[in-house]
Amino acid sequence: MLGRLFSKIKKGLTKTRNVFSGIVDLFTGNHRVDKEFLAKLEEQLYLADVGTVATAEIIERVRKGFLDKEVGEDVKLFVRQELRNLLADPSEGIHYAPVGPTVIMIAGVNGSGKTTSIAKLAFRLQSEGKKVCVAACDTYRAAAVEQLTVWAGRIGCDIVKQQQGSDPAAVAHDACEKSKAREFDVLIVDTAGRLHTQTHLMRELEKIHKVVSRQIPGAPHEVFLVLDATTGQNAVLQAEAFRKTVKCTGIILSKLDGSAKGGAIFAIKQRVGLPVKFIGVGEQIEDLEPFDPDAFVAALFDKSED
Ligand SMILES: Nc1nc2c(ncn2[C@@H]2O[C@H](COP(=O)(O)OP(=O)(O)O)[C@@H](O)[C@H]2O)c(=O)[nH]1
Numbered sequence: 001m002l003g004r005l006f007s008k009i010k011k012g013l014t015k016t017r018n019v020f021s022g023i024v025d026l027f028t029g030n031h032r033v034d035k036e037f038l039a040k041l042e043e044q045l046y047l048a049d050v051g052t053v054a055t056a057e058i059i060e061r062v063r064k065g066f067l068d069k070e071v072g073e074d075v076k077l078f079v080r081q082e083l084r085n086l087l088a089d090p091s092e093g094i095h096y097a098p099v100g101p102t103v104i105m106i107a108g109v110n111g112s113g114k115t116t117s118i119a120k121l122a123f124r125l126q127s128e129g130k131k132v133c134v135a136a137c138d139t140y141r142a143a144a145v146e147q148l149t150v151w152a153g154r155i156g157c158d159i160v161k162q163q164q165g166s167d168p169a170a171v172a173h174d175a176c177e178k179s180k181a182r183e184f185d186v187l188i189v190d191t192a193g194r195l196h197t198q199t200h201l202m203r204e205l206e207k208i209h210k211v212v213s214r215q216i217p218g219a220p221h222e223v224f225l226v227l228d229a230t231t232g233q234n235a236v237l238q239a240e241a242f243r244k245t246v247k248c249t250g251i252i253l254s255k256l257d258g259s260a261k262g263g264a265i266f267a268i269k270q271r272v273g274l275p276v277k278f279i280g281v282g283e284q285i286e287d288l289e290p291f292d293p294d295a296f297v298a299a300l301f302d303k304s305e306d
C-alpha cells in the first residue's frame, strides 16, 4: 500500500484527512461503546460529509456489534470497513469500444473541472500509447475553446473545434468523422458547463449524445460526470439531476486536493450509485488518478505525516 501513488493520494486528501482525523481520534482512550460514543461518532461522520443515510446505517451496525464493549482497534477497523463497503469495487477503468474509436463524453456544471480533467485524461491515455482526439463542444465561451486548444497543444493530441457560438452537435459530428477516418483510439468530448436547472443546455447535451451514437457504434462508450469535491453534498444533487438527462457511466471527482468534503464520495456512491472512476488531486496535467477505494479509505484513516 505504500509507495508513490499512495503518498500522492494521501497528499491530495490532506484537507479531507484533517476532517476524518476527528473520527480516527474517537478510537483512542479508554471508553466503551455507549450512547455518548455513538452520538460522537455520528456527529463526526456527519461532519465528514458521509451523508445522513450512510451515517445512520454505520451507527446502527456499530451499536449492534459493539454495544458496551470497549472502544478499540476492532471498532475502528469495523467502521473503516463499513466505509469501504459503501464504495464500489476498484475501478475497472475505461470501457473501450471493441473496434474503432472509443468515445468519452464529459458533462458537469460550469467550473467543475471538465476541461482540465479532459486534458489530464488525454495525457494519461496518450502516455499509455493511445491516439487521442478531443472535441471542443463547449462552444458557448470563446475561452473554453481556447483553453482546450492550449492543453491539446501541450499534450500533443488532436483537437476538433469550430468558432465560438457554433452548434456543439456539429463539432461532435466532425470529431466523430475525423476519429473514424484517422483511426483515433479515443475521442474525448468536452461540453458546455450547464446548471442542472438549465433545460435548454441539458437538451444540448442530449443532442450531442444522439449525434455521437449515430456516428459511432456503441458511442458514447463512457459518459463521465465531473463533480467538484469542494461542493460536498451539492455534488450529490448535481449527479442526481444529470442522470435524468443523460445516462452517465461514471464520475470524475475533481479538486479533492482543495476540498475538506471528500467524504461526500460516500454519499455520492450511495445516493447516485455511479462509480467514481477518476479523482483529480491537483491542477497539473499528471494530477488525475484512477480511483482506488481501498487506497482512498486507507489514506483517510492514516494519520502519519508523509
Ligand atoms: N486544485 C484543483 N483544481 C482543479 C482540479 N481540476 C480542475 N481544477 C481547477 O478548476 C478550475 C475550473 O476548471 P475547468 O476545467 O475550466 O472547469 P470546466 O468549466 O468544468 O471546464 C480551473 O482553475 C482548474 O485549474 C483539481 O483536481 N484540483
Ligand SMILES: [Mg+2]
Pocket (backbone or CB within 6 Å): 114, 115, 116, 138, 144, 193
Ligand atoms: Mg470547460
